[in-house]
Amino acid sequence: MKALIVYDSGYGNTEKIARAIGSAITGDVQVLRVGEANPSRLESLDMLIIGSPTYGGRPTPAIQEFLSGISEAAIKGIKVAAFDTRLSTKWVGVFGYAAGKIAESLKVKGATLISPPAAFFVKGKEGPLKEGEIERAASWAKEITR
């Protein structure tokens, strides 16, 4: 299995989740910050997982730009999944969340989604992650790559 995990992270929480996902998957796995990944060089991948913090109900501008750079041809036949980090306070829900928007953007390009969008929770804007979220991320990764 050749997998690429692309993430953005303001305060390091989404990066921790991305690395936990990367460590839980066996095979040829790369975990790259969004600026290091090239959206037009996906052709040899079996799986692409994209994760972002939720900022104002959306993925970060850098993740949105990465998504815009993915062509229908580049994503064809690659299994994809999306995750985000977010607050658990209810009022923020009115804006929506990053993972659903990442998944939708990949879906309209014809990508094969292998999981519903996943959410991992932080205790505050700068973190830390809630207890157990690193372990939950590892389990999620194992589950979706089984």
Ligand SMILES: Cc1cc2nc3c(=O)[nH]c(=O)nc-3n(C[C@H](O)[C@H](O)[C@H](O)COP(=O)(O)O)c2cc1C
């Ligand atoms: C400008 C800004 C906007 C945010 N908007 C939301 C939001 O709409 N919904 C939400 O659940 N969390 C929101 N948050 C909290 C982020 O989800 C949280 O900071 C992020 O998960 C931390 O991940 P990171 O350390 O990888 O940046 C916001 C944070 C910032 C700084």
